[in-house]
Amino acid sequence: xxxxxxxxxxxxxxxxxxxxxxxxxDSVDLSLSQGQRGVIIxxxxxxxxxxxxxxxxxNSHYTGQVLIGGKPPASGGETALILQDFGLLPWKTVWDNxxxxxxxxxxxxxEIKTTAETVLEKLGLSSLAKRHPTQLSGGQRQxxxxxxxxxxxxxxxLMDEPFSSLDALTREELQDFLLELWEETKLTTLLITHNIxxxxxxxxxxxxxxxxxxxxxxxxxxxxxxxxxxxxxLQFLEMxxxxxxxxxxxxxxxxxx
Amino acid sequence: MRQALKKGGGTISLILSVIMLLGSWWLLALALKSxxxxxxxxxxxxxxxxxxxxLVIHLGISLYRVLISLILAxxxxxxxxxxxxxxxxxxxxxxxxxxxxxxVPKVVFMPIFLILLGIGDISKIVLITLIIFYxxxxxxxxxxxxxxxxxxxxxxxxxxxxxxxxxxVFLPGCLPSILTSLRLGLGTAMAVLFLAETYATQKGIGFFxxxxxxxxxxxxxxxxxxxxxxMGFFLYVILDKMEKVLxxxxxx
Numbered sequence: 001x002x003x004x005x006x007x008x009x010x011x012x013x014x015x016x017x018x019x020x021x022x023x024x025x026d027s028v029d030l031s032l033s034q035g036q037r038g039v040i041i042x043x044x045x046x047x048x049x050x051x052x053x054x055x056x057x058x059n060s061h062y063t064g065q066v067l068i069g070g071k072p073p074a075s076g077g078e079t080a081l082i083l084q085d086f087g088l089l090p091w092k093t094v095w096d097n098x099x100x101x102x103x104x105x106x107x108x109x110x111e112i113k114t115t116a117e118t119v120l121e122k123l124g125l126s127s128l129a130k131r132h133p134t135q136l137s138g139g140q141r142q143x144x145x146x147x148x149x150x151x152x153x154x155x156x157x158l159m160d161e162p163f164s165s166l167d168a169l170t171r172e173e174l175q176d177f178l179l180e181l182w183e184e185t186k187l188t189t190l191l192i193t194h195n196i197x198x199x200x201x202x203x204x205x206x207x208x209x210x211x212x213x214x215x216x217x218x219x220x221x222x223x224x225x226x227x228x229x230x231x232x233x234l235q236f237l238e239m240x241x242x243x244x245x246x247x248x249x250x251x252x253x254x255x256x257x
Numbered sequence: 258m259r260q261a262l263k264k265g266g267g268t269i270s271l272i273l274s275v276i277m278l279l280g281s282w283w284l285l286a287l288a289l290k291s292x293x294x295x296x297x298x299x300x301x302x303x304x305x306x307x308x309x310x311x312l313v314i315h316l317g318i319s320l321y322r323v324l325i326s327l328i329l330a331x332x333x334x335x336x337x338x339x340x341x342x343x344x345x346x347x348x349x350x351x352x353x354x355x356x357x358x359x360x361v362p363k364v365v366f367m368p369i370f371l372i373l374l375g376i377g378d379i380s381k382i383v384l385i386t387l388i389i390f391y392x393x394x395x396x397x398x399x400x401x402x403x404x405x406x407x408x409x410x411x412x413x414x415x416x417x418x419x420x421x422x423x424x425x426v427f428l429p430g431c432l433p434s435i436l437t438s439l440r441l442g443l444g445t446a447m448a449v450l451f452l453a454e455t456y457a458t459q460k461g462i463g464f465f466x467x468x469x470x471x472x473x474x475x476x477x478x479x480x481x482x483x484x485x486x487x488m489g490f491f492l493y494v495i496l497d498k499m500e501k502v503l504x505x506x507x508x509x
Contacts, residue, residue: 056414076416087411091429091506100425101415134509145411152415 004031005188006156011064013050024050026213032205035186037225039203041193047214048192052160055190056081068156076104080149084161086141088133094144095129101152119151139170159191175201179226200224200239201231208246218246293475300479307480312465316484319454319462322378323446326385327439334393335435339427342401363388364452371457381453388449389442393435400434401427433507436500440493447489
């Protein structure tokens with residue numbers, strides 16, 4: 001049996017809402033090996049974000065087994081979370097946002113300075129360190145969110161629709177940037193998206209989810225991941241249409257059921 | 258450059274406002290021809306003269322009472338407001354109590370405070386604090402409740418505990434609302450201060466005004482009103498400066 005870095009087995013998350021029991025996720029099985037990039041795609045309300053909160057250690061009300069590097073998820077551990085609206089604090093400068101995680105981990109001032117400077121430099125953000133998030137473009141903000149995650153040297157990167165609020169060009173630019181970063185760091189990543197092209201471009205493993213309750217419908221191995229030069233090529237479009245038919249099929253099944 | 262122009266513009270509109278205010282006062286005094294509304298010139302003269310007398314002492318005492326009340330109300334209302342905003346379940350249990358007691362005009366308790374706490378500063382400070390406390394509490398609670406959830410979960414995922422969330426997320430995130438509630442509270446505090454100082458005290462600007470009234474010295478009474486207005490203005494300026502320094506990010 002293969003040794004997975006991230007392994008989820010029969011995960012179930014249910015919570016009470018206005019006296020009713022809502023099952024957000026049911027019998028979810030998902031695994032990624034070290035350095036692998038997984039993408040989850042599915043309709044809104046399929047429990048994708050619930051899954052992310054469990055993995056980020058922010059939600060411990062689940063049953064089943066979740067192991068990250070052999071340990072159950074914990075916040076402030078080796079997992080970094082990047083949200084759709086970036087979650088940057090508008091009252092802190094870029095610098096203060098980036099070093100927050102290091103500060104919370106009680107690192108020494110010297111250590112904080114070197115780590116943050118290196119990461120900002122690498123992401124081309126050094127000149128923006130004194131600005132506030134509202135003074136940045138969407139793409140720059142997203143980079144700052146990535147920097148904030150990277151300074152902590154995480155073992156697992158979780159991204160919840162990280163590019164959905166960006167314009168098409170910025171989105172492509174950042175996708176390329178992420179691919180380069182992955183090439184360099186080999187960081188195990190789980191990314192959520194509702195964009196089929198993005199899933200094909202970024203995900204080595206693509207998980208198609210269905211809603212109510214959230215379940216993984218299909219798992220697709222994707223050899224085209226990272227092939228930016230194939231964007232818009234026939235192979236790429238064929239893969240997209242395969243995914244689309246999986247997503248459609250699910251809708252169709254639900255309609256006929 | 259733009260900053261300087263803006264600053265200059267502020268001073269000009271301030272001077273214009275003072276001229277407008279004094280002008281309408283003067284017109285009103287001319288129209289009414291009543292000793293109860295003396296023309297501004299005499300009142301300003303008396304005001305300037307009283308500044309060398311005991312008006313300054315009265316002013317200082319009133320300022321002390323209002324400032325301590327504002328600080329106390331914020332020190333109590335802000336942490337509790339954030340706590341309730343952060344914990345909706347506890348808030349659901351507490352808020353009925355809050356809404357039952359909020360509309361009760363707290364000034365009616367003044368006689369009780371006088372009996373329990375004496376006629377000194379404490380009874381007045383407690384009364385003013387109690388009244389502004391509610392405004393700060395409710396505003397802060399709502400601000401904390403409406404704080405973007407992404408800020409909280411992203412900072413939590415960095416490993417923040419409850420205390421870290423207070424310091425890095427809730428307090429700075431609620432600060433603009435807190436300062437707004439302080440500005441609103443200041444107006445209320447001044448009104449309550451006047452009322453509190455008209456009972457059983459020999460000190461404070463409220464006493465100064467009522468004392469002048471009882472001696473039918475209307476010019477001195479208006480000197481007191483000017484002093485009270487300036488005191489409020491001075492406190493607003495301080496709050497404005499605080500807002501600029503602490504919440505600069507809002508205006509970016």
